[in-house]
Amino acid sequence: MAKITGKCWVASDYVMAYDIIIQRFWTAPIDKAENAKWVMAGVSPEFNRENGFIEGGYTFIVAAHNFAGGGKSIEHVVAGLMGAGIQAVFADSFSRLQFRNAINYGLPFITSKNIAKGCQTGDELVWDTDEGTVMNLRTGEVFHSVPVAPFVAEVAASGGLMNFVRHKIANGTIHELN
Amino acid sequence: MTITEKIMARNSGRDKVVPGQLVWVDVHSIMTMDYLGEQCFKQFRSLGLNEVFDKDRVICVSDHLVPPPTEQFATMLNRWRDIVKAHDITYFYDLGRQGIAHQIMVEQGHVLPGKVSIGTDSHANTYGAVGAVGNAIGVTDAAVAMATGKCWLRVPESVKFVIKGQWQPYVMAKDLSLHIMGMMHWNGHLIYKTLEFTGEAIEALDMAGRMTLCNMTVDLGAKNGIVAPDQTTEAYLKGVAKGEWEMIASDPDAHYDAIYEVDVTNVGPTVALPDKLDDTVPVEKVVGRKFNKAFVGTCTNGRVEDFAVMAEILKGKQIHRDVNMIIVPASQTVYLEAMKRGYLQTLVEAGAAVDTPSCAACAGIHTGVAGDGDIVLSAGNRNMKGRMGSKNAQIYLTSPAVVAASAIRGEITDPRETGTY
Numbered sequence: 001m002a003k004i005t006g007k008c009w010v011a012s013d014y015v016m017a018y019d020i021i022i023q024r025f026w027t028a029p030i031d032k033a034e035n036a037k038w039v040m041a042g043v044s045p046e047f048n049r050e051n052g053f054i055e056g057g058y059t060f061i062v063a064a065h066n067f068a069g070g071g072k073s074i075e076h077v078v079a080g081l082m083g084a085g086i087q088a089v090f091a092d093s094f095s096r097l098q099f100r101n102a103i104n105y106g107l108p109f110i111t112s113k114n115i116a117k118g119c120q121t122g123d124e125l126v127w128d129t130d131e132g133t134v135m136n137l138r139t140g141e142v143f144h145s146v147p148v149a150p151f152v153a154e155v156a157a158s159g160g161l162m163n164f165v166r167h168k169i170a171n172g173t174i175h176e177l178n
Numbered sequence: 179m180t181i182t183e184k185i186m187a188r189n190s191g192r193d194k195v196v197p198g199q200l201v202w203v204d205v206h207s208i209m210t211m212d213y214l215g216e217q218c219f220k221q222f223r224s225l226g227l228n229e230v231f232d233k234d235r236v237i238c239v240s241d242h243l244v245p246p247p248t249e250q251f252a253t254m255l256n257r258w259r260d261i262v263k264a265h266d267i268t269y270f271y272d273l274g275r276q277g278i279a280h281q282i283m284v285e286q287g288h289v290l291p292g293k294v295s296i297g298t299d300s301h302a303n304t305y306g307a308v309g310a311v312g313n314a315i316g317v318t319d320a321a322v323a324m325a326t327g328k329c330w331l332r333v334p335e336s337v338k339f340v341i342k343g344q345w346q347p348y349v350m351a352k353d354l355s356l357h358i359m360g361m362m363h364w365n366g367h368l369i370y371k372t373l374e375f376t377g378e379a380i381e382a383l384d385m386a387g388r389m390t391l392c393n394m395t396v397d398l399g400a401k402n403g404i405v406a407p408d409q410t411t412e413a414y415l416k417g418v419a420k421g422e423w424e425m426i427a428s429d430p431d432a433h434y435d436a437i438y439e440v441d442v443t444n445v446g447p448t449v450a451l452p453d454k455l456d457d458t459v460p461v462e463k464v465v466g467r468k469f470n471k472a473f474v475g476t477c478t479n480g481r482v483e484d485f486a487v488m489a490e491i492l493k494g495k496q497i498h499r500d501v502n503m504i505i506v507p508a509s510q511t512v513y514l515e516a517m518k519r520g521y522l523q524t525l526v527e528a529g530a531a532v533d534t535p536s537c538a539a540c541a542g543i544h545t546g547v548a549g550d551g552d553i554v555l556s557a558g559n560r561n562m563k564g565r566m567g568s569k570n571a572q573i574y575l576t577s578p579a580v581v582a583a584s585a586i587r588g589e590i591t592d593p594r595e596t597g598t599y
Binding site: 016018023026027029030042066069070071072073074075093094095096097100101104105149151152160161162165166169174177178 | 191213314321326
């Protein structure tokens with residue numbers, strides 16, 4: 001049983017991938033620590049400086065609809081959030097492209113309806129990863145989430161898709177992917 | 179099953195799949211390009227492997243950064259070339275033989291009906307035009323597919339668009355795309371879904387139009403867009419297809435989450451207002467608005483058919499002195515064909531500048547970007563603030579026909595009025 005406690009940053013609807021990683025970093029190498037320095041720079045003026053988001057010390061992001069949307073497939077988005085210490089993102093819905101990248105990196109993107117309505121930036125949340133619940137310590141309100149698919153959990157437990165595949169190659173089961 | 183479900187079932191060795199299921203599918207081709215490709219190969223190598231699963235089916239294209247505008251990008255391209263050559267990749271479309279990756283994948287026959295193809299760029303949805311499942315993926319997925327020939331996919335719920343009626347003069351697939359964008363809303367409730375386009379107006383559409391339509395499904399938030407293969411598809415693929423293909427169609431009893439009908443007879447030239455893709459209006463609502471830059475190119479609207487319409491409108495005319503127009507053929511093949519047919523001559527005579535086939539200004543990181551105060555009338559695919567460069571520029575999105583007609587007056591113009599001025 002795992003419980004993770006930390007501070008959340010609450011986003012509005014439609015936080016776009018191209019604002020999480022701004023244009024001039026699209027062609028940079030994918031690197032968690034490097035991508036984290038300017039992550040979220042386009043989302044809010046307060047983050048538009050080096051380490052602007054990291055310094056907030058957030059563990060979770062809470063969002064509403066279509067988090068990380070707008071149609072960019074670059075992995076810098078997820079790498080940058082992880083590098084900034086984000087351990088999970090809770091939202092009503094996610095963009096498909098970044099939902100996929102998050103699964104491949106083992107960063108939980110957890111679908112939880114209406115959670116943004118019950119949280120404010122700076123609230124302490126407790127995420128019970130086994131129960132799939134999120135409690136807001138300020139209000140006591142508990143939010144439920146859509147269970148994570150077994151494959152997604154397996155990839156996360158491996159530390160991401162690359163490691164998942166590495167293990168399969170090492171133990172000779174790579175041809176069994178189905 | 180729907181066509182997308184059938185393709186996922188067949189390419190994962192199953193008789194049946196259902197929406198929501200996660201399956202590993204065999205990938206027919208994998209595309210990667212200049213600014214992410216080196217990282218794909220490095221990740222692939224980190225698996226302890228040296229040879230990709232099939233050298234003929236990992237397709238490498240230089241498109242975002244060619245010719246390099248900066249020393250930094252020139253160096254990046256050199257590393258990219260070295261790593262592609264080190265892996266002895268059969269199909270490397272580098273500067274001189276280049277094009278926008280999605281155009282290359284379709285025109286060179288690397289995507290085929292009934293197969294799954296993936297690419298490390300969001301507009302890989304374009305591949306649905308030939309009846310393939312085309313999906314955008316990240317570097318990690320590309321590396322895994324290079325190693326295994328496989329990719330995990332979630333079987334999406336299907337939504338059907340039945341497009342009826344007759345196309346009106348100067349109304350293009352782009353107008354339908356923007357019309358649907360306005361109707362369904364940008365990245366709205368079509369997230370994760372597959373969009374299947376059917377009906378008489380789709381059957382009447384050429385491959386260029388089908389590519390435009392499927393291309394922009396990613397901007398609706400959808401997983402993929404698809405048009406079932408027909409005679410138009412087969413005629414297009416003959417002589418270019420790299421491999422066998424299978425004609426697949428949805429079963430008559432296939433399940434759809436929703437079915438929408440659009441009568442294209444009632445769709446006119448359409449414009450998306452600056453900043454939001456779904457803020458679309460019929461051109462009549464914005465006639466007379468001034469702009470100073472015009473841009474026609476991209477994986478959405480940089481094809482021969484697009485330049486044909488423009489040349490027809492601009493023949494013997496002059497682009498307004500206050501408008502700078504850049505046109506960018508989507509590939510060298512498109513460039514040559516548009517040249518042979520005289521379209522480029524007509525457009526250059528009218529005062530347009532022709533740029534080298536590439537993504538150009540579309541992603542705001544290459545040539546022809548927008549500066550402060552610019553108002554751009556673009557036939558590209560995205561118009562959010564800063565997309566083409568400055569955050570202080572405005573981008574209107576529309577069809578090549580609207581761009582051409584408007585460029586003459588220097589203000590937004592209904593192309594159906596062409597010939598009356």
